[in-house]
Amino acid sequence: xxxxxxxxxxxxxxxxxxxxxxxxxxxxxxxxxxxxxxxxxxxxxxxxxxxxxxxxxxxxxxxxxxxxxxxxxxxxxxxxxxxxxxxxxxxxxxxxxxxxxxxxxxxxxxxxxxxxxxxxxxxxxxxxxxxxxxxxxxxxxxxxxxxxxxxxxxxxxxxxxxxxxxxxxxxxxxxxxxxxxxxxxxxxxxxxxxxxxxxxxxxxxxxxxxxxxxxxxxxxxxxxxxxxxxxxxxxxxxxxxxxxxxxxxxxxxxxxxxxxxxxxxxxxxxxxxxxxxxxxxxxxxxxxxxxxxxxxxxxxxxxxx
Numbered sequence: 001x002x003x004x005x006x007x008x009x010x011x012x013x014x015x016x017x018x019x020x021x022x023x024x025x026x027x028x029x030x031x032x033x034x035x036x037x038x039x040x041x042x043x044x045x046x047x048x049x050x051x052x053x054x055x056x057x058x059x060x061x062x063x064x065x066x067x068x069x070x071x072x073x074x075x076x077x078x079x080x081x082x083x084x085x086x087x088x089x090x091x092x093x094x095x096x097x098x099x100x101x102x103x104x105x106x107x108x109x110x111x112x113x114x115x116x117x118x119x120x121x122x123x124x125x126x127x128x129x130x131x132x133x134x135x136x137x138x139x140x141x142x143x144x145x146x147x148x149x150x151x152x153x154x155x156x157x158x159x160x161x162x163x164x165x166x167x168x169x170x171x172x173x174x175x176x177x178x179x180x181x182x183x184x185x186x187x188x189x190x191x192x193x194x195x196x197x198x199x200x201x202x203x204x205x206x207x208x209x210x211x212x213x214x215x216x217x218x219x220x221x222x223x224x225x226x227x228x229x230x231x232x233x234x235x236x237x238x239x240x241x242x243x244x245x246x247x248x249x250x251x252x253x254x255x256x257x258x259x260x261x262x263x264x265x266x267x268x269x270x271x272x273x274x275x276x277x278x279x280x281x282x283x284x285x286x287x288x289x290x291x292x293x294x295x296x297x298x299x300x301x302x303x304x305x
Contacts, residue, residue, distance in 0.1 A: 001104070002030040002097055002160065004084045005074035007067045012042040014089035014206070019050050019057065021091035027098040032057045033074045038064030043088075068173035068180045071156075075166050083163050085156040089206045096202030100160045103196050107136055110192035112160045113153070115201035126207060129158060133199045139192035144248045146189075147255035154185040157203055165192055169241075174234070178227035183234055186252070190242035218271060225267050225275045229283065232260045261288065265302035269295050 004022060008015060022032055034047040034057060050057040060077065062070070075083055082104070086092065096114065103112050115130030129152055137145075146153045166172060169191045173180045189195065235256055239249055260283075264272045272292055276284075284292065291297050 001027075001080055001101060002082050002084055003074070003078035003080040003163070004030060004032045004086050005035060005071055005078070006032065006086045006088050007035045007037055007070040007074075008039060008043050008047065008088040009037040009064065009067075010039050010041045010043060011088040012039075012046060015043055015046050017091055018086065018088050019047070021093075022086070023050075023054065023057075024094050025092065025097045026095050027101050029080075029101075030056060030097060031079055033077060034059050035070045035074050036061040037066070037070045038062065066175060068175045068177065072172045072175075075163065075172065078163050081162055081164070082160045083166070084160045086203075087157060087205070089208060090157065091204045091206075093200075093202045093204070096200065099198055099200040099202060103198055107194065107196055109136070109194040109196040110162045110165050111139070111189060111195050113158055113195070113197040114160075114203065115199060116155070116158050116203040116205050117201055118205045118207055120207055128201065129155070130199060130201055131197055134195075134197045137195050139190045139195055140244055140248050142192075142195045143186060143190050143242070143244065143252055147248075147252045150255065150258070153189070154182040156181045156185060157205065159185075159188075161188060161192075174231075177231060178224055179231045182228070183231040186235065186256075187238075187242055190244060221267065222271050222275050225263060225271060226278060228263050229260065229275070229279050232256060233280070233283065261291075262299075262302055264292050265297055265299050269297075 006018065019032070022030070034050070036044050036047060036059060044059070044061060047057070047059050051059045060073070062073070071085065082100070099114070100112055103109065113131075115128065117128050118126045120126055131151060165188055169187070171184060171187050171191065173184055177183060236253065239253065242249070242252070244252060267275070276289065276292055
């Protein structure tokens with residue numbers, strides 16, 4: 001029923017917990033594509049041991065090529081109707097696949113969203129991505145509702161998605177991009193005929209020190225911000241591929257621009273001003289540029305906008 005795709009690059013410290021959490025699932029009809037992306041630590045050795053003892057766990061090893069290419073290869077290789085993405089330092093709660101299977105048997109959705117706990121390395125809970133259960137809404141309705149509410153949804157590891165949604169619509173992760181999930185997920189959601197949300201919190205996302213999201217290097221933070229802007233402009237340029245009504249498209253684009261301004265507000269003054277000088281001048285209005293250049297513009301002030 002499920003193909004779990006795990007890109008793996010030098011996560012020997014975490015990969016056993018990840019794979020054990022999958023092996024311990026109460027629902028047993030799955031395969032695991034352990035996509036070794038040129039690891040130089042013991043990751044490959046560890047995953048080969050799992051493959052030896054459980055035929056559902058399969059090693060796919062390639063030279064280092066990045067998470068997008070690795071995930072795309074896994075999607076094409078998947079032998080089951082539903083794809084679930086798992087990061088190699090994260091874990092699943094034991095009943096996730098069972099809960100997903102129950103929803104599939106009852107409603108056969110193209111895409112199912114579930115809850116996620118985001119935690120720090122000391123196991124303290126940071127926050128939870130979870131919304132009320134909904135059944136059998138269209139992808140367009142999901143895009144509209146989630147845009148209006150402003151919830152976080154462009155995360156590949158909060159969904160089980162039919163492989164056909166990727167293949168039939170030629171939708172894949174863009175290589176070489178940070179925020180590749182932000183760029184792809186709205187298109188997958190919009191092109192899903194039927195969407196469900198279950199309120200089961202089934203995924204534990206580990207927020208590691210040293211990850212892109214926590215890096216404080218000026219160059220990395222600026223590159224992160226510039227890639228976010230590039231993804232935003234790609235979304236705008238390709239919105240026709242979402243097949244949205246004019247009303248929903250406007251709601252969606254307004255929300256995407258709001259999220260872009262929020263990303264600017266989260267960045268330090270020097271970073272965002274430097275990034276602004278490298279961004280197409282038509283991305284922001286004159287007033288927005290003045291706001292971005294205002295030293296008092298930050299996350300707190302953005303919430304008051």
